[in-house]
Amino acid sequence: xxxxxxxxxxxxxxxxxxxxxxxxxxxxxxxxxxxxxxxxxxxxxxxxxxxxxxxxxxxxxxxxxxxxx
Numbered sequence: 386x387x388x389x390x391x392x393x394x395x396x397x398x399x400x401x402x403x404x405x406x407x408x409x410x411x412x413x414x415x416x417x418x419x420x421x422x423x424x425x426x427x428x429x430x431x432x433x434x435x436x437x438x439x440x441x442x443x444x445x446x447x448x449x450x451x452x453x454x
Contacts, residue, residue, distance in 0.1 A: 396432050399449050403428035412453055415446050 399407035402414050415433050418425045419442070427433065433441050435448035 396429065399432060399435060399452050401427045401429055401433040403432075407449070407452060409453055412446070412449055415441070415449060419443065419446060 397405065397407055399411055401411050404410070411433070414425065414427065418427055427441075430441055433445055433449065435445045435452070438444075
């Protein structure tokens with residue numbers, strides 16, 4: 386009998402679209418989500434909580450922009 390081990394990939398800080406990297410696409414996605422654009426979904430909101438307060442807001446967006454720049 387074979388057994389499988391499911392490995393979870395580590396969370397990359399700022400990678401809210403879960404594509405394996407933090408870049409401008411994550412900034413745009415978070416900005417659209419914060420502005421309430423319809424059908425905007427975050428693949429991993431926890432990766433966007435850069436100040437670790439368990440809330441996504443403009444502070445996280447500012448930190449994410451700084452990280453990308």
